[in-house]
Amino acid sequence: MAIIRNEALHKQVAAAMRQSIASGEWPPGTQLPTETDLAETYGVSRPTVRLAVAALRTEGQLDVKQGRGTFVRATVHGPSSSLDRTITAQGDTFSTPVDAWFDHAEKPTVYRTRTDAVTAPLLEMDQEELMLGCDRLLADPTGNGRALHRLLLPMERIEATPLAQQPTATPAEAYAALAAAGRDLTWRERVSARVPQPDEREALQLSEAAVLLIAYRITCDQTTGLPLILEETRLGAETTALTYAIDAHKPKRAKVSR
CATH class of the missing domain: 1.10.10.10 (Winged helix-like DNA-binding domain superfamily/Winged helix DNA-binding domain)
Structure with missing residues (x-):
């Protein structure tokens, strides 16, 4: 040289x-x-x-x-898997395209935890409030995608619902439990990115240059706007894409006084 x-x-x-x-x-x-x-x-x-x-x-x-x-390293030509974020509802029954990933998940880990600087604002709660948590490592049955999923249930808001006894419920099951308790549901979601921690890189089988995507989904009571569930999904941007169906919202027409 x-x-x-x-x-x-x-x-x-x-x-x-x-x-x-x-x-x-x-x-x-x-x-x-x-x-x-x-x-x-x-x-x-x-x-x-x-x-x-x-x-x-x-x-x-x-x-x-x-x-x-x-x-x-092998050349990566875009993600080989996609995580569709659509939610379908028929009465009190819910389904999502990611349900199949839960069929190929590792055994869930359930634990007690408390809201912190990240989760408290998302749930519109103070820090140190009690929650139930459930962690799973998910796998795409049709590709190489993997995802770390965390379901967080604020106790004071779900203790009067069947969900309080179902901390290992999948998201679709959790939505159904709240609907059965008479809650009309709505959702909002935000996505951020950061460098993965070593344990995340190992679990998701990511390269050292990989970027971690984090999707936070908040399930809310449509009537009160109160957050009821927080989901955190972590995945590698090089292996899995987040996909969304976006509908146009029509503005409500103002009533004309006569």
Whole structure:
């Protein structure tokens, strides 16, 4: 490798490695040579190679597999799975396209928790209010998508409903339990993104460069507007897309006085 003055060595090594990937010399799935071999190839030190590899990992071009080595990452051509957020209601029965994901979920974990700086505003409650929580790892039965789903039930608002005895209910079952208790329901949702934590990356099988999508769905009493359920769904943006059906709302016509 010809050394260019006034440019950091590790950036030059990273550029040379990037070219090896782009040219097909190192196709997807190829295990990189050892640090020692790369240092010899490029005529630099091992710490310089380490910095170059770290740069390509950050770009998402390389994956490190514990105990096995560093590999060229396969090209991702968009998410292979989609999580449709539509809710369908027939009387007091509800269904969602994601119901099948719950059929392929790991065993749910139920626990007691309290509202915090994130959940309290979404539920329009004070912090430290008691809730029941239920966590599941979901899997797309038709693709490679995985999602971490959390159902949070504020006790003071659901204790008089059948849902208080059903903390492991799926979302569709939870909506039905509230409808059976005489609640007319409406929903709102917001989506944010951040870097995944190590445990999230492992559970969702994400690369080191992956971005985590977080969808918060709040189920509300349509009459009072009071939030009754908070769902948090976390998924990798590189593997799974959130899809929405959007309907146009017609403004209400003002009544004409006669």
